[in-house]
Amino acid sequence: MAKPGRTQKQIAERYKGNLGYYRRLHPWRRTRFIISLITIFGGLVAIGLFQKHGRETFFNAGKISTSHAKFADDCAQCHDRDAVTGKFTEVLRDRFRNGVAVEAIDRKCETCHQKHSFHQANVVQNRSCSACHQEHRGLSNLRLVATSQCATCHNNFAMMTASAEKGMHLPRDAFHRHPHPPQQIVFELPRPPQGFTATFASFWEAHPEFQLTRVSARDPDVLRFNHQRHFASDIPPLNGQKLDCNYCHQLQPDGRFYQRISFAANCQACHSLQFDWRNPEMRIPHGNVDLVRTFLRSLPAQYADYARLKKGIPEREVPGFVAQQIKQLRDQFHSGDELERAVFFTKDPYKPQQAMGAAARGNFTGCAFCHEVKTAANAMPAITKPILVDRWMPQANFNHAKHQVDPVTQKPLDCNLCHQATQSRETSDVLMPAKANCTICHSPQGKIAAECITCHTYHAPIAAQTTVAGVSLREMLLGQR
Ligand code: HEC
Ligand code: HEC
Ligand code: HEC
Ligand code: HEC
Ligand code: HEC
Ligand code: HEC
Ligand code: HEC
Ligand code: HEC
């Protein structure tokens, strides 16, 4: 057992004759008191001084992003001077009530980023710029906006229902937020009555099936083209190669999308518009009804040129050659009018072709082989202009350049993974991928990024702004007109 400690008496002994201990100030305690006073008042004075004269950086809440680094120390670019330093109590009161006051900051953002229009006309309450573009975190890229920010609306049932409701009272053109250059042909399905207001949190789960697939859209083009037929065994090779997608579909220089098909570059090699099998180098010009008619009505002159330039027939024999050819044509077609009708309105106007193999036959086709040809009022043939669509999914920013090789095997990606072209027989087939074609890669299983911003943008492009009923950014932001 331990020795017993000191008794009460022994302890009291220490304070004998020192009963004023608590009333007298010991030098140490006095110092402590004075230091406390200095710190408190010094601090207050310092705050006062800093508000008037101090460097603003003192109040900095964290490192500014790289894009704004140039004026990182010029707080007033983003903050009202008051908000950082001035009316201290006011700011403090605000903070406790509302958190960080971002409205004022948003207005500052707008002074430099004037051209930033917001997202959709039927949004019920816009987010602050700073919700998505977070400052004072030293981020190198303010554009990297988290999916959770998009989900604050897109996965909020009440909010999206209210937007669907609001959308019903807005004019149709308020929603055109994917403007494109006039020469570009974009396939745009009508906006559904409820708008695009389904609720979901991620791409790989509840994100809606793409509208083209959802509504089984059809291609309105009347140009006849059969993909499957062109992969058959009787299709002749070109430059020693079997016909493949890239012969007709060539990427644009930036690699994102494909160039438009053209007759001259993609069809002419096999469908060369020959009309006289005895003179295979005589060809009908393509692309203009008037030119074709002029050509057919000046056949003797055309044959004469052909005789001189292509066949090298001596001048004195030319008239005889021309007469011979015209007679042979007349035996076949009886009259110029009949020939013209055959060229424009008959799919396969030239009799000898049946004996030819498919490959050679392909060269002797009429306009109606590929086109819808109608008779116009003045009995002129009219070709319905083909509509070759350039963009099919304007709401997303697809990029073929990023889909050239399989990220795992590094082998080239087969076009048919996304486009079922080799099975398509009709132009009206829309050969666009469904969502399932994307989730094999863009999902946690596929291990490729599947954030909303991987495929979409947020801000309506500048050109679309004016259509949003003349509402300025500030008005949208503050919900006022
Ligand atoms: C590029 C714009 C920008 C610049 C420059 C900037 N800030 Fe900020 N600051 C913001 C934004 C945006 C917020 C608000 C919200 C957030 O993201 O937390 C903020 C928040 C703050 C906050 C905390 C919230 C508040 O308002 O009470 C302080 C303190 C602050 N900034 C101080 C500074 C100081 C000091 C400077 C100058 C050295 C500065 N900031 C420069 C954009 C900026
Ligand atoms: C003094 C003018 C100014 C103010 C105020 C300002 N910015 Fe910027 N911002 C710029 C400049 C300059 C760039 C760089 C543009 C570039 O690199 O092409 C930029 C770039 C950006 C970018 C693009 C970043 C990237 O990686 O491309 C975003 C997003 C952005 N600012 C958001 C904001 C937000 C949000 C605010 C308000 C908190 C704000 N800015 C305030 C001038 C400003
Ligand atoms: C403030 C709420 C809100 C936020 C935040 C929001 N959205 Fe939306 N978004 C909407 C509404 C409402 C619609 C429906 C528009 C309609 O009905 O036509 C919509 C529609 C869309 C559409 C389809 C319509 C189109 O024409 O493109 C895309 C894509 C989209 N949002 C992407 C995004 C992305 C990406 C983000 C995050 C960076 C985001 N949204 C954040 C409210 C929001
Ligand atoms: C001989 C030329 C030719 C070849 C070869 C060809 N295409 Fe096409 N393709 C066309 C023409 C003409 C159109 C436009 C008419 C149409 O929509 O069918 C088109 C349209 C398309 C479209 C978009 C239009 C739509 O209706 O969806 C896709 C996608 C496409 N082709 C993919 C392919 C793929 C994949 C291959 C290879 C397996 C291929 N094509 C081979 C000529 C060709
Ligand atoms: C490599 C040669 C080749 C190219 C290039 C080619 N075709 Fe053909 N095409 C053929 C052949 C051969 C046939 C079969 C002819 C026949 O059977 O009479 C054919 C058949 C067709 C048919 C009839 C299809 C059917 O279902 O009967 C159309 C229409 C057609 N081609 C349009 C086009 C168009 C439009 C282009 C350019 C975008 C094109 N072709 C490019 C070789 C080609
Ligand atoms: C083998 C298929 C094929 C045949 C046969 C064909 N065309 Fe075309 N035609 C096309 C294609 C493909 C286009 C669209 C691409 C282009 O303009 O080059 C087109 C486009 C056109 C256009 C629109 C040009 C423009 O500027 O928009 C006219 C007009 C036209 N053809 C007239 C004719 C006439 C007249 C004939 C008969 C003499 C004919 N075509 C025969 C495939 C064909
Ligand atoms: C990973 C899927 C994927 C693969 C692989 C793919 N595409 Fe596409 N392709 C798309 C999507 C998505 C679009 C719609 C883009 C748009 O218009 O917004 C498209 C559009 C097209 C179009 C229409 C014109 C255009 O550029 O928008 C053609 C033609 C086309 N693809 C051809 C091809 C060919 C040829 C290959 C193979 C070399 C190929 N694609 C491989 C997904 C794919
Ligand atoms: C891998 C690419 C990809 C990702 C990731 C993605 N989307 Fe989409 N989304 C698309 C494509 C493609 C379409 C169809 C575009 C079209 O038809 O023009 C689409 C369509 C939409 C639509 C219109 C829906 C409808 O009803 O037709 C909305 C809204 C949308 N996306 C929002 C989002 C949001 C929010 C996220 C993030 C949670 C997201 N998307 C992630 C590719 C993607």
Ligand code: HEC
């Ligand atoms: C075989 C795998 C694979 C498939 C299938 C696939 N993707 Fe991708 N995708 C990728 C890869 C890899 C990237 C590049 C990611 C990166 O750069 O971080 C990418 C990038 C993208 C991008 C960003 C493009 C850019 O400019 O940065 C979009 C948009 C996209 N994919 C949409 C789609 C759509 C829509 C589909 C379905 C039609 C699809 N992807 C199917 C692998 C795939």
Ligand code: HEC
């Ligand atoms: C719901 C999230 C969200 C909100 C809120 C938001 N942005 Fe953005 N912002 C984005 C996304 C995502 C991008 C990437 C490119 C795009 O979508 O256009 C972006 C891009 C930008 C860019 C650079 C791209 C360009 O076009 O040069 C600037 C600058 C910008 N935003 C400024 C602002 C300003 C200013 C505000 C407030 C008035 C704001 N943003 C509000 C999501 C948002």
